Amino acid sequence: MRDRTTGFLITTIILAAIGVYLALPIQHPKWLTDLLFWQPASTRDLQIKEGLDLRGGLQVLLEADVPAGEAVDSDAIQTAKQIVENRVNGLGVSEPLIQVQGDRRIVVELPGISNPDQAIETLKGTGLLEFIETGEEFLTPGTRVSTTIGSLDDTGTVTGTNPITNTAGVTATGAVTPTTIYRTIMTGADLKTAGIGFDQTTNAPLITFDLTDEGAKKFADYTSANIGKILSIVLDKTVLSSPRIQSAITGGTGQITGSFTVEEARNLSVQMRYGALPVPLRVAESRAVGPTLGQDSVRKSINAGVIGLLVVIVFMLLYYRLPGVLADFALIIYALLVFALFKLIPVTLTLPGIAGFVLSVGMAVDANILIFERMKEELRGGRALRSAIDIGFARAWPSIRDSNASTLITCVILFWFGSNFGASIVKGFALTLAIGVLVSLFTAITVTRTFLHLVMNNMDLSRNRWWFGV
Template identity: 65%
Template sequence: SANINKNLAIVLDKRVISCPTIQGALDGGGQISGNFNSETANNLAVTLRYGRLPVALEVVESRIIGPTLGEDSLSKSLLAGAIGFGIVILFMVIYYRLPGAVAVLSIAIYAGLTFALFKLIPVTLTLPSIAGFLLSTGSALDANILIFERLKEELRNGRTLQQAIDLGWKRAWPSIRDSNIATIITSIILFWFGSAFGASIVKGFALTLALGVGVSLFTAILVTRNFLSIVIKLINPARHQKWFGA
């Protein structure tokens, strides 16, 4: 009470950040009042609570990027991915014929499940996260290619279509499983690295890659194999074996 109507300087890093007038006896707490707007009051509260940076910031580089630039880059990346995906689909259908068409349907289901998972989590689509998704799509296509190559080998060895599908998938599965699990482990390490060092770009890439590869394992196990089995039940396998690229 002896210091009422005197100023109390609040000093941080040898600088006075506020100098309020004592208007009553202090009992372990206090309140600063004055002609503040919400922004000034919030800045003062944050400074008192957390302090200032211990070192001065040095501007190394400064650039102004308009909002349309990021939107343009994102749209161009999506367009490039769509064009590349279309070329791959065309190749699959021409080279693998009917199984290639089945692969297209399988990849469409894969993409739908993956984006549903992105929406559920949710995942913010940035350029790195889109790159991770496109890379995981490549893993899904690779799984189909391994199955189809094994299928063609079994057909050349005189197997029936159903036997070729079963044996081809069985012999391709270890390679699909091992490569995808290795990718998921790598993605987990990258995600941990991004979390530990604050690299959100790495986290976004690793998250979409791991989720996409996980879904591709599901589609390789269930979708492609079952779709092929359904197809051969709808056609005459003996007459249309050439549709399978054998």
């Protein structure tokens, strides 16, 4: 028994030390954050993530732009969601939330976004990149065109599309009366990557791109045969630039110049890099969300939470005495472990998420109360102290197990509901509550019991049961 208690104690100390280290508001070393392989590489850190209601930002509801009554393939929506998520990560937004709502909608939440209009354009743009043959005709940047990959009707909608890898049904907006259909030489399917660069002479921002091996060969063959002619570069049927081919381009790389700002160039490169959407999207709704809690309110809420925790600690100390003191230590370890998990997973904290955590604290205390009340009953019945501790835990366990299991089942249902119907508020509440419940099972059953056995092994308290509230 002593060896088992020692093993649990060492495990508890190690976990508590890890929790304390992860909870510290410091810049953790890169080698540590690199271990978090399940987090996106661009946002990999050990900081608390704040949701829209705590930080403010942009919420966008994207909807498949297809005729009413036309079915939308579920795989296409999932692929579109992944592309939108890649674009958001490419913009460098931290703690975004992207999820499918129903069968044709995607909900996007971008905390702390600085330029909502450009972010929306980047998200909803189909991202169809084309290199079109224009011969001697110079097309001014911003011109809307029709190409052999689909054609524009009078409303600006692309019709008659042909599949390009997984791309079909591209939509453009704006009134256009096309007179010429230009031949598409290459598409974004031939693109390996795209990024932002700067002109060495003017320092103006530009877009750089690298082609795949097949795309590089195709580009080299075309430019070799068309020296002196114009090749227009088009994104979503809008001309970006119309450079004249000065010589054969055989290196598989290129640049797109134009009157771009740095942010415009970055957003365009993000659209190009992550490919075209398999289904056109339109913005069904967008709104800028201000933080419902200011810094002062957040500070007051934290203070209120700390005061509440202290009240619980004092109550446990006065009513249950020694077991209450040990439960208080277990509760502190519980808070550290939950806080560490919030950083590791990571969990985006919202007001409902904080409410779920506070509720789980109450459930953690409730488990200890069930155990201690059973212990007191056994002691009043005349059992020896060590026997009363073991029987108290054994007889309280079924009640703790069943109550927590029912809570976890409810959390799963709420999480599923939030994931499938875009109710991120419900999802955050369910996730934080479930994490808290699981950790509370460990601290109430293992940590508190280990502390009690440790005290029993090193102190003779059998003659003075006052210490146990009897």
